[in-house]
Amino acid sequence: MSQIHPIAGNDPDAGERDRSNQVTTKRIEVQRFTVISSKSFQEVLAKLDAAIGHPNMATFRNDMTSAKTFAELEAAVQKVIGTAGLMEFARFELGEVLRRKLGERAPKSVRLVVGNPLIMAQMVEHVPDAGSYAPVTILVDERPDGVHLTYDTTASFLSSYANPKASKVAQDLDTKIETLLTSAAA
Numbered sequence: 115m116s117q118i119h120p121i122a123g124n125d126p127d128a129g130e131r132d133r134s135n136q137v138t139t140k141r142i143e144v145q146r147f148t149v150i151s152s153k154s155f156q157e158v159l160a161k162l163d164a165a166i167g168h169p170n171m172a173t174f175r176n177d178m179t180s181a182k183t184f185a186e187l188e189a190a191v192q193k194v195i196g197t198a199g200l201m202e203f204a205r206f207e208l209g210e211v212l213r214r215k216l217g218e219r220a221p222k223s224v225r226l227v228v229g230n231p232l233i234m235a236q237m238v239e240h241v242p243d244a245g246s247y248a249p250v251t252i253l254v255d256e257r258p259d260g261v262h263l264t265y266d267t268t269a270s271f272l273s274s275y276a277n278p279k280a281s282k283v284a285q286d287l288d289t290k291i292e293t294l295l296t297s298a299a300a
Contacts, residue, residue, distance in 0.1 A: 145270035147292055150260040151299035155222040158261045159254055161298035166228055167201035169194035174201075178231070191232050198294045203227045203249050209256075223255035233287050237272065240280035247271045250291065263295040 151158050177190035195201045204227040212220035229249025237244035253264040268284040275281075 140274065142271055142274055145267045147265045147267055147288070147295070149263045149295045149299040150257075151263065152260050153299065155254070155256050155261050158263065158298050159224060162226065162252070162254065162263075162294065165196050165198040165200075165294055165298070166226070167194045167196040169201055171203070188232060191230065195230055199233075199290055200228045200230050200294070203229060221256035223253070226252040226254065228252060228291075230287075233283060236283040237268070237280045237287075240277045240283075241272055241275045243275065244268075244272055244280055244284070248287075250287070252291070252295065261299070263299055265291050265295060 181187035206225040208223035227249050234248035247268050267288045269288050272280050272284045
């Protein structure tokens with residue numbers, strides 16, 4: 115359920131323009147998908163890396179910006195995505211930070227931010243808030259029972275918006291990512 119709260123602004127002309135700022139809060143239930151692998155952290159990460167594109171982000175941004183048509187933009191995306199239909203936007207070596215604190219006994223942990231701008235556009239076209247959930251996060255971390263590959267499903271984020279078109283795109287994205295994680299864990 116959404117709640118709307120008016121907020122006081124520091125704009126002295128806001129009253130004259132008859133505008134009010136609002137803050138909303140929406141509760142969203144999230145489903146977490148996890149696969150646990152008995153393979154080594156390095157093996158799992160290597161399988162993910164092999165399936166996800168790793169573009170030079172400066173070149174990719176330039177290609178996106180210089181695209182004059184949607185077809186040119188699609189071509190720019192298609193040339194940098196991997197076999198999973200996804201590309202890496204960022205990588206955060208969480209384990210590196212833990213090792214500074216705990217030493218070599220610290221578990222390995224990496225957060226990957228992956229996605230596909232074309233898939234994001236399909237969702238955002240129907241639900242603008244979908245831009246908050248794309249690209250997505252995949253967490254790969256070592257635990258005593260194995261290497262966990264974890265993903266919060268996009269369809270669960272978007273379910274409260276009740277938009278069938280965006281939900282279908284999100285479900286397809288979830289299937290793509292769940293297949294990727296299951297394959298990397300195998």
